[in-house]
Amino acid sequence: MDEKSLNLPDHLQRVRAAAERALAPIRPAGASTATPQNLLFDAQRTDAGRNLPPYYLVYFLLIDLLEFKNLGQFEKLAWSVPVDYKGKAFLIEHRKFGIGIFVDNPQAHETEAAEIATRIQKATKVARPYFEWRAESAVADSKLNVKNYTDELHQRFQYVYGEYQKIVADIRREEERRRSLSREERMSDWDGYFSEPYTLTEKAAWLASAAIDAFFSFTEHVFIHLAILQGTISTGNEVASLASADWGNKFKAVFDLQEPTSKRFYDDLTEIRRQHRNFVAHGSFGKQGEAFSFHSGAGAAPVLLPHMRGSRKFALTGPLTVNDPEGIQVILNFMNYLWSGGREPARIYLQRTSLPVILTMAANGTYAKAMQSCEEMESLAEHMVEQWDRSANMDW
Structure with a gap:
């Protein structure tokens, strides 16, 4: 499905706004973002990126709900979202070995990457009503595995x-x-x-x-x-x-x-x-559901429970074992x-x-x-x- 924010119900528009606030100051990378020339090819995985939520929640948050730009597929890459964090360019990508936060010099920017991961986690929690709506829509549309x-x-x-x-x-x-x-x-x-x-x-x-x-x-x-x-x-x-x-x-x-x-x-x-x-x-x-037995001249006689009979009546006999x-x-x-x-x-x-x-x-x-x-x-x-x-x- 391709639902955009402008087509969302009013209550989900409010969820969208709340997710934006939770994510701030992360925003889509733009002309003013400091971006190394070969970032798309040279960016390396940060340790902090391993703490991101599941890849599909990050995708639905950034690309579906907040409409960040997706650079698309590439070899061993399902999707890539360039983001600006305090003027610096980072990539949120789902690669073959998992989702992560990528940057040109990971060791120098682990602190910022950790802050990005924390804000994405917070925004993901805020966006939960949107994810539920997406799930219900997907089931109704039957585009399912x-x-x-x-x-x-x-x-x-x-x-x-x-x-x-x-x-x-x-x-x-x-x-x-x-x-x-x-x-x-x-x-x-x-x-x-x-x-x-x-x-x-x-x-x-x-x-x-x-x-x-x-x-x-x-x-x-x-x-x-x-x-x-x-x-x-x-x-x-x-x-x-x-x-x-x-x-x-x-x-x-x-x-x-x-x-x-x-x-x-x-x-x-x-x-x-x-x-x-x-x-x-x-x-x-x-x-046979013999939970009880009662005293009788014949000795102890079993009583079958109702759940074994399909009714609320107790009985002494049932089908053969x-x-x-x-x-x-x-x-x-x-x-x-x-x-x-x-x-x-x-x-x-x-x-x-x-x-x-x-x-x-x-x-x-x-x-x-x-x-x-x-x-x-x-x-x-x-x-x-x-x-x-x-x-x-x-x-x-």
């Missing part, structure tokens, strides 16, 4: 699941070893078993719970990106709304529950999430289903590249075209990775 952590979250799941598999294998080996012992040897062996701080069975249960939690974190994230690539959502407000929705609504944004396989996975995963993930989230009383191995197997089966059929091209973009999902490309049909085949998506991904690398290296 949606960060993509699909591969990172998938790796987390794979790691925890791998550790779970190791413990399960240890349990099997231990069971085989104990079967080979005599009755006397097995009885003696229990002493060593219970002297361990954690049993293998306990470790397996904890790792299963961690793997299930990692799976739902992964799917909460990836469903949003799949919905964008599939064209279900394409605006910033839609993304924000889906991000705040529960897991079930995210699932429905990607899968058609009229399709039997999708409906079966939805039902099974919903029950796993209810029993396993909510078990941890709501105090770990029991996977989903055991850890069963739940893990459902998750593994779903992982294969997730990237099957028309969703297969999305895996190339989301999991192999870690590129953000760009809403303007969703709106103009770029993703819809790429989702038609793996070959189309490979081509788009390669092009985007090249563009991203060039941008990161500031190879303009």
Whole structure:
């Protein structure tokens, strides 16, 4: 967006004036500013410049809000703003290795550079209402990138699941070893078993719970990106709304529950999430929500909490408990289903590249075209990775 100060609402005009006062005596460099002849090429980074706010806030403050002159891009340089501080020229620049304050003789001007950094920090705080307005405008305009952590979250799941598999294998080996012992040897062996701080069975249960939690974190994230690539959502407000929705609504944004396989996975995963993930989230009383038990002629009888029932009524019974191995197997089966059929091209973009999902490309049909085949998506991904690398290296 290109909003200039003259088009700002009245309350932001006041913010602009307050930011100017906070920044003073820093002003745009002009004819009266003492400027070395080759400053643009010879200026060096000051230590004080490392204390500047994030580069985008400085850009929005100086160039967007206060309309300082931007000298534009150059090799390894995203933008450059020449400023006058007490008659001396300094450069505020975002270079490949970060934003900074640059001057012809850094050692001689560290004090002034520190004062510039302090004033920019103060002006940035004053300009916060403007930054909020810019953010809201950007979301409404949908010119946004949606960060993509699909591969990172998938790796987390794979790691925890791998550790779970190791413990399960240890349990099997231990069971085989104990079967080979005599009755006397097995009885003696229990002493060593219970002297361990954690049993293998306990470790397996904890790792299963961690793997299930990692799976739902992964799917909460990836469903949003799949919905964008599939064209279900394409605006910033839609993304924000889906991000705040529960897991079930995210699932429905990607899968058609009229399709039997999708409906079966939805039902099974919903029950796993209810029993396993909510078990941890709501105090770990029991996977059916058994926080209470009451005295009866039958002995202690469990009472299920309301949050496990979906109503405000307590109960004695609930669905059958989903055991850890069963739940893990459902998750593994779903992982294969997730990237099957028309969703297969999305895996190339989301999991192999870690590129953000760009809403303007969703709106103009770029993703819809790429989702038609793996070959189309490979081509788009390669092009985007090249563009991203060039941008990161500031190879303009």
